[in-house]
Amino acid sequence: MNESQLVRGLGEQIVERLREDIFSGRIAEGERLREIDLAERFAVSRGPIREAIQQLAWEGIVETDRNKGALVSSSAPNEITELIIPLRCTIEKYAVRLFFDHLTEDDFLVWETILEKMKRACEAKDFTLISEHDIAFHRALVTRSQSPDLLAIWSSIVSRVRRHFRESHLKYANPIQIYEEHLPILDAFKNKSLQKALKTLEDHIE
Structure with a gap:
């Protein structure tokens, strides 16, 4: 397995873990996802974290705001x-x-x-x-x-x-x-x- 495959595999694991935490309620609605905190949690650079957040945003699980950063989307009424x-x-x-x-x-x-x-x-x-x-x-x-x-x-x-x-x-x-x-x-x-x-x-x- 080459380096790019390892990086991609790690990124997918981060996305999966964050998705599970959001869906289960461990990470609350409206909570901000801070790249530096997540990089420390997963012991990676901020690059894979940024890509994971982009994936979650594409899925509609996370909302990105230029001023507030990445926030967990709210549940529907x-x-x-x-x-x-x-x-x-x-x-x-x-x-x-x-x-x-x-x-x-x-x-x-x-x-x-x-x-x-x-x-x-x-x-x-x-x-x-x-x-x-x-x-x-x-x-x-x-x-x-x-x-x-x-x-x-x-x-x-x-x-x-x-x-x-x-x-x-x-x-x-x-x-x-x-x-x-x-x-x-x-x-x-x-x-x-x-x-x-x-x-x-x-x-x-x-």
């Missing part, structure tokens, strides 16, 4: 959330259609690993981690479509409804139900039933 959630559902169902005929055991392993982490977070009642793994599961579905544009649109939408994820999780009397509600999606994939998978996914999201 409730009335807009009601509009956005069906759009998110449409995107995820479209992604499933793209990859459904090409499912592999490696795909199942990726989703099972995320759900196992979600299960442990539910058992620990760690709602920050629950949100992180919930979003990671659905992001993995869209990523599997191998469509960068689709993933970017999805990321922008989920950035606007990330508060909805956290608030909806807090309504569960027993968090393990959050984990259990994801299992039928994976079962439908394994049973190779596209229509069942789409319906299960739609019911879960909406």
